[in-house]
Amino acid sequence: MSKAVCAACRHQIDAAARLCPYCGADPRTGEKIDTQSLLQEVFQPRRITTAEEVLEYARQRQGIVITLAAFVVLLLLGGLHQFAIRRNQTAVNDATAVPLTEVTDLSNQPPEARQLPMPELQFQYDGHAQTMRTFIVEPGAIAPTVAPAPSPANSTQH
Numbered sequence: 183m184s185k186a187v188c189a190a191c192r193h194q195i196d197a198a199a200r201l202c203p204y205c206g207a208d209p210r211t212g213e214k215i216d217t218q219s220l221l222q223e224v225f226q227p228r229r230i231t232t233a234e235e236v237l238e239y240a241r242q243r244q245g246i247v248i249t250l251a252a253f254v255v256l257l258l259l260g261g262l263h264q265f266a267i268r269r270n271q272t273a274v275n276d277a278t279a280v281p282l283t284e285v286t287d288l289s290n291q292p293p294e295a296r297q298l299p300m301p302e303l304q305f306q307y308d309g310h311a312q313t314m315r316t317f318i319v320e321p322g323a324i325a326p327t328v329a330p331a332p333s334p335a336n337s338t339q340h
Contacts, residue, residue, distance in 0.1 A: 190214070 186197040189212030191205040199209055207214045230238070240247045 188212070 184197040185194045186199070186209055187193070188195055188202040188205065188207065188209040190207035190209075191202060193202065193204045195202055195204070195209055201207070201215065201217070202209050205214075206217055
């Protein structure tokens with residue numbers, strides 16, 4: 183690589199260079215060149231619309247945009263909640279009210295309806311039937327006493 187000396191700043195630069203990387207002048211004449219006008223002439227700036235400008239602004243400031251969007255969503259949800267609450271306070275229903283005792287009280291049911299047997303429930307218990315036999319369903323029920331299984335040592339003796 184051959185070397186040349188810049189006429190303006192006296193730095194050694196590449197001989198093929200058209201501008202000095204240190205001072206920006208023409209290395210042969212030392213004349214300063216306006217690089218901004220050259221860059222704008224070669225790389226012409228693109229005209230952007232207002233929508234593109236807003237999107238570019240949003241890209242540069244994503245944290246602020248996300249925070250503002252979350253705040254707006256929370257405000258909308260709060261507004262919808264307030265709307266629903268106020269609407270429910272003033273809404274009129276033509277149906278007659280049903281007391282909760284009619285829905286939950288079993289004492290006014292006929293006796294045959296109260297004595298329904300518990301349906302047969304099929305449980306998986308991994309081959310250990312004792313697990314489900316000791317399950318107590320009724321309140322106040324007493325667990326059955328289970329006799330211990332004879333040990334193999336006791337069963338072999340006569």
